[in-house]
Structure formats: structure tokens, C-alpha cells
Amino acid sequence: MKKISILDIVTKSGVSLVTVSRVLNNVATVREGNRQKVLQAIKELNYQPNSAARSLARGTTGLIGLTLVTLNDSVFHDIVQAVNEHLEEKGYFLALSISSPTQEEAEKQNSFLFQEDRVDGIIVLSPLNEKQIVMELKRKNIPFVIIDNHDDNTRAVTVNVDNYVGGFEATKHLIELGHTHIAHVSGPEHFLSVRERKRGFEKALEQSGIAPLAVTHTEFGIRSGFQAATAWIEAGIVPTAVFAGDDALALGAMDAFRAKGYRVPDDMSIIGYDNQLFASEIHPQLTTIRQPVEQMGKEAVRLLLKLIGGAQRNSSVLLQPQLIIRHSTANYKHR
Structure with missing residues (x-):
């Protein structure tokens, strides 16, 4: 039998992943109508958060934020799915922010996640305005990991493919x-x-x-x-x-x-x-x-949770890609 995940709750309830996450964490600011939709979906699907989720230490949100520009990309989609699965295994819920490609709009949309008391940490996926994001998260002392970073000289913890x-x-x-x-x-x-x-x-x-x-x-x-x-x-x-x-x-x-x-x-x-x-x-x-998308998501979660746990030193990860030979390449033939 397929294991019911938080993404199934999102689909069933028709509300956002952020809203589902906040209902599961008893955040008071959720609209009552949306809360009831989520609770009804949980009941119909018989969703059971794992014991780690129920026993998160007092003072944490149980939420991990992930920000990216688009989900209209199967690589990004698969990375988000891997992140979500590995977070659930560790008792966390995912709050997703799909931000505008323009810097000004992205800053507005990310303002919800980029608050110390709203998430325990952030995963940033392929950011366009990387330096500004890094500066803000460091200033607010929010643990974060970047997947697919673009700054050659970044000091952030990163997960990249070679x-x-x-x-x-x-x-x-x-x-x-x-x-x-x-x-x-x-x-x-x-x-x-x-x-x-x-x-x-x-x-x-x-x-x-x-x-x-x-x-x-x-x-x-x-x-x-x-x-x-x-x-x-x-x-x-x-x-x-x-x-x-x-x-x-x-x-x-x-x-x-x-x-x-x-x-x-x-x-x-x-x-x-x-x-x-x-x-x-x-x-x-x-x-x-x-690209090893499953491994990218898994490593990002592992590194971020180490940072949340207080690790002072954390090494970035460089993963290896794989050549997949199909039918669009062939031996050279003289024309």
C-alpha cells in the first residue's frame, strides 16, 4: 500500500503545501475554512504523521522552508519531492515558496519564510539573487543550504553536481x-x-x-x-x-x-x-x-539538519552526474 504523504494532503485538500504544513503544526493564523479542508483530507486519507514529527522539541516550528523560482522543470520537481520525503522521515514538514524571477518580487514572496520564528531552516534551490539571499539568511541567523548555487566564491553550505x-x-x-x-x-x-x-x-x-x-x-x-x-x-x-x-x-x-x-x-x-x-x-x-536528484535532496536535508542541530563546521557536497546513452547520438558518417 502506498504511504500517504503530505503532498497527498495538499492534492486532496486543494490548499497550498505551506497551509497544510501550518495546520499540521497547529499554527493559529490559518483560516478556519482552510484548516477544515486539511483536517477533512487527513481524516479521509487516514494520514498519520510519524512519531518524530509529534515529538519535535518545544520551541521549534517543525517546518523547513524551500524556495525556488519554478516547478515547471522535472529536475526541480524531483528534487523538491526528494527533499519532502527525507524531511518527513526526520519528522519535519516542508513549506514551499515559488518566487518570482524578478529580485524585488522574490524578496517580497520570500519574506514569509525568511523569519527566524517561522521555519527551522531553509533550502534554497538554484537562486537567481544568491548573494542577497545569503546575506539576509546570515543576518537573521537562519540555517540554510543551497542546492545548485551560482556564486563561485560562496561561503554557504552547498549541494552541487559536478x-x-x-x-x-x-x-x-x-x-x-x-x-x-x-x-x-x-x-x-x-x-x-x-x-x-x-x-x-x-x-x-x-x-x-x-x-x-x-x-x-x-x-x-x-x-x-x-x-x-x-x-x-x-x-x-x-x-x-x-x-x-x-x-x-x-x-x-x-x-x-x-x-x-x-x-x-x-x-x-x-x-x-x-x-x-x-x-x-x-x-x-x-x-x-x-543529475542525481534523489541524492541532491537527501544531502541537502542531511546538511541542513546538521546545521539546525548546532554543527559549527559543515562541508559542502559535490555529486557526480551520469551519462545516459539513448538514440539521439551515433557514430559519425561522412556526408
Whole structure:
């Protein structure tokens, strides 16, 4: 039988995860109508918080906050799910804040979580305004961990994937297939992950004595990948292989080349990054680099709870990505 989780309560009651968490922790400011919806959902689903949740020490909220910009991304979604599962095992509930990409709005939306008496700690997922968030959380003395940080010089405790290795392995795969005309399209260089994937791409080419055919930075998204690849073709730049910095860009590039008559992978090999949900469902199935999302969530919870417990020294974690070979890459064939 499937174990009932707090996310099932959210779905059943129709209210937010924050509201469910606050009802479970007997926070007085919840509207009575919403409280009754949650209590009814708990009753119908026969939800039983574990004993650790019921025995949290007096003076703590039992809530952990998580802030991110979007859930419209299967990697982020899976990380949030992993965080929630591991928090439940430790007797905590998750309060989720999906903030605006604009800094001013994000600060307003995060103001609820970023209060000393509202949460026991914060997990920050891929923040756009990282330095401001770090300064505020340190000023308020709130324990926090960042997943997928973007500041090269951060002193925060972080959980990252080795994106340099991911970029290197993706490009090495294309080189081992015999490709020498290799292009790279990726997202904005604001992101540390983008810079590291590009660095791995360049290093793999350098070790093989190959110059990059083209490098384009654009916004993330299928349309951006399509436009970048179309611009290459119109400029007379036609690679035999493309390393895309995320799967959506890879899908867009794939569509652009096919629209011009190139076959994937017969004429054009394409590899993405992230192993998004759709990567195994499109045709041809996308070769990509998988991020260990379950481990990312688990490590973030482990590190944060150590900080909450008073640990003075806490080491950041760097996890390893995995090459997933599917059908969008193949041996080089002379045109």
C-alpha cells in the first residue's frame, strides 16, 4: 500500500503545501475554512504523521522552508519531492515558496519564510539573487543550504553536481563517436552550472586537439534552442554533433536541424543535459546527462539538519552526474 504523504494532503485538500504544513503544526493564523479542508483530507486519507514529527522539541516550528523560482522543470520537481520525503522521515514538514524571477518580487514572496520564528531552516534551490539571499539568511541567523548555487566564491553550505565533469563526459561521448565538428548551445552565463558545463566541453575538445565549431549562450527553452541552431545553419555553420546545456535546448536544436532536412542521429548527433522527463519519451530518445536528484535532496536535508542541530563546521557536497546513452547520438558518417 502506498504511504500517504503530505503532498497527498495538499492534492486532496486543494490548499497550498505551506497551509497544510501550518495546520499540521497547529499554527493559529490559518483560516478556519482552510484548516477544515486539511483536517477533512487527513481524516479521509487516514494520514498519520510519524512519531518524530509529534515529538519535535518545544520551541521549534517543525517546518523547513524551500524556495525556488519554478516547478515547471522535472529536475526541480524531483528534487523538491526528494527533499519532502527525507524531511518527513526526520519528522519535519516542508513549506514551499515559488518566487518570482524578478529580485524585488522574490524578496517580497520570500519574506514569509525568511523569519527566524517561522521555519527551522531553509533550502534554497538554484537562486537567481544568491548573494542577497545569503546575506539576509546570515543576518537573521537562519540555517540554510543551497542546492545548485551560482556564486563561485560562496561561503554557504552547498549541494552541487559536478557540471564540469558532466560537460566533459557529454563532449567526450561525441568525440568517441568520431565527431570533430561539434557545437555547444547553453543558457545564460549567470549560472555557475552553465559556465562549468562549457568549461568541461572546452577541456574535452582541447584534449583531443579539436576547436569548437560554435558556442552560443541564450535563454533556456525549446524555442531558444531552435533559434540558436537555425542561426548556425543560416550562417553556414552545420555541425555533425551538438552538446546542448539542457534538454529543452537540445530538443529545440533537434527540431531546427530536422526542419532543414537533417536526420537525427544519422546526420546530426545531439546530446542534452538534465535527463528531463521528456528525454526518454521523444523520438529519437535523447542522449543526456542525468543529475542525481534523489541524492541532491537527501544531502541537502542531511546538511541542513546538521546545521539546525548546532554543527559549527559543515562541508559542502559535490555529486557526480551520469551519462545516459539513448538514440539521439551515433557514430559519425561522412556526408
